[in-house]
Amino acid sequence: METSIHCQLHQEYQVQYIFLNQNNIKFGCIECISDLQDENHNANIFKNIFLLHDIQSSPQKLLTQISNIDDQNLQFYSCLHKKTETxxxxxxxxxxxxxxxxxxxxxxxxxxxxxxxxxxxxxxxxxxxxxxxxxxxxxxxxxxxxxxxxxxxxxxxxxxxxxxxxxxxxxxxxxxxxxxxxxxxxxxxxxxxxxxxxLNQPDIQELQTSFQQLIKSTNDLYSQMGKSFNYITQMNSSLIPNSYSKYLLGLIKNKLNQDIKQIKLLYLGSRDGLNGQSLWNKIDGKKHLIYIFKSKNPGNNIFGSYISCKVNQDLNNWQSDESLSSFIFSYTHNEIYPLKQSQKQHAILCQPISYAVWIGMSGNIGICNDFINGQSYLGSSYEWDKFENQRSSHLFGGDSPNIEECEVYELQI
Ligand SMILES: [Zn+2]
Known part of the structure; x- marks a missing residue:
């Protein structure tokens, strides 16, 4: 789309721009732009001016000129960037x-x-x-x-x-x-x-640093791929495989009947501090959270929860989930425990002074601020077919949670 046509107004310059105003399509040069800048301080006027070279690599920019284009389509295509490849x-x-x-x-x-x-x-x-x-x-x-x-x-x-x-x-x-x-x-x-x-025994310390870098740059790559190609990458959790995170996200999408736009790692215990206060500082005021826990108990059970309602550290009370989309999961047992309809007002307890995480009545997942103590009364608020009206070690693999690592992700819906 390069031209060698000279501007009608400024013969010394070549046409580089197209002015797409309804019923008044014009071509212009850099001098035309400069004139416009001098005359108008309203940036809106430049909205319909396109660099010919630019629209060649980003034809999606032309979609803004079609008045009946669907908003969601427009949003999707305008996220695709011409610098994507670089x-x-x-x-x-x-x-x-x-x-x-x-x-x-x-x-x-x-x-x-x-x-x-x-x-x-x-x-x-x-x-x-x-x-x-x-x-x-x-x-x-x-x-x-x-x-x-x-x-x-x-x-x-x-x-x-x-x-x-x-x-x-x-x-x-x-x-x-x-x-x-x-x-x-x-x-x-x-x-x-x-x-x-x-004799010098080889040092593997440096290898560990390199390995950390490797994980970080893999995460950077995945997150850049998500941004550049406008799709949702998986969670890249260090606790569950991507195939399981895909499964969880699919469940959530089905329950909400909505698309997930973005996934963000809000909290990582080993990075941010494995204690209630550090957790609450990161998650306060957020909704659509996925908690993932790994226990130090024998068997190293991995489990977690999706909580769709907003968590609020000043609430000091139960938060209810009217959408009934929240659930607890056990990766270890490959089981899902959905929130009971009759218990929707007990989705999660927001009481940072007592608990880091308290999901469901009596703590279906109940984790104290030290991430060591707590209890699991699985089945009281979240459906579990083996519930016997008592505490169980089914989720934790022991009586107390004994958490080794915790990740919390925020979904942008
Ligand atoms: Zn000109």
Whole structure:
């Protein structure tokens, strides 16, 4: 869409812009724009002016000129950006560099570890060799050989001589209470230990830092892909696989009968502090929250909840879920426990002074501010077919939650 047509008003400049005003389509140059800027301080006038070069790579911009275009369509297409390719390739490049860097570090650690093991082996073999010298092992070995040949021929007198020589061999090593030998052995032992201690054991600390970077840059890549390509990526949870997060999001979409526009990690226990106050600081005033917990109890149970109503730390009371879309889930047991209709007023208790998380009457998921204590009365407010009107260890894998990690995501609907 490049032109070499000169502007009618400013002959020295080429046409670069199209002015799309209804019933009055005009072409213009940079000087025309400059004139307009001088005359108008109202930015609205530029709304219908398009750089010809620009609309070539972003034809979606022309949709604004069609008066009956559906708003949702317009929103979707205007999010697609002409810089998408550059941005996404940069982010991908960055991710690839981090990956390759990690790979190099692993290769390097393997080499170092191999060298370390080889050095230890050399030291070990050296020491055995020195020991052999000190106890005159070769002489001893020769006596054994001699004994073997003599034995075959059953020469009793020779056998007696050899036995005597062997006894003498040990006696000579033992002379002066083995003072000399003990000193030598001590010296060799000390050399062996010094050698081993002076070798550098490879450090894997750096590998951990690289691995953290890798996770971060993978998250950056996924979130950039979501933004650039205008679609919802998965949660990238470190606790549940993406396939399960897709399943949860599908359930929520069905229950709400609405699209999820964006997913945001609001709170991460290991990053923000695994305590009630840190959690509430991050989630106060938010709605459509997905909580995911991992327990330290045997079995490392993973469970959580989707709470659709707003959580409010000043409420000091129950928050009800009129939509009845909230539910508890157990990833470990692959089960969903929906909020009971008769219990919709007990969706979640907003009482930060007592509890970090208190979902359903008596705490179907009940977690104290220390994330260690609490209880699970699963089934009282959220439907569980094995509910026996008492606490259970079904969700936690133990009597108390004993939480190791917690993630909270906010869905933008
Ligand atoms: Zn012009």
């Amino acid at each position: 941005i996404i390739m940069q982010t991908f490049q960055n991710w690839e560099n981090n990956m390759r860097n990690f790979q190099k570090k692993i290769d390097n650690i393997i080499l170092q570890q191999k060298e370390f093991v080889e050095q230890l082996l050399i030291n070990y073999k050296n020491t055995i060799k020195q020991l052999q010298q000190e106890i005159k092992f070769e002489e001893f070995q020769n006596l054994i050989k001699e004994f073997g040949t003599a034995n075959e021929k059953l020469q009793n007198d020779v056998l007696e001589q050899i036995s005597h020589k062997i006894t003498q061999h040990f006696e000579s090593l033992d002379k002066n209470n083995a003072k000399e030998l003990n000193e030598s052995l001590k010296r060799i032992k000390q050399e062996y230990i010094n050698q081993a201690e002076n």
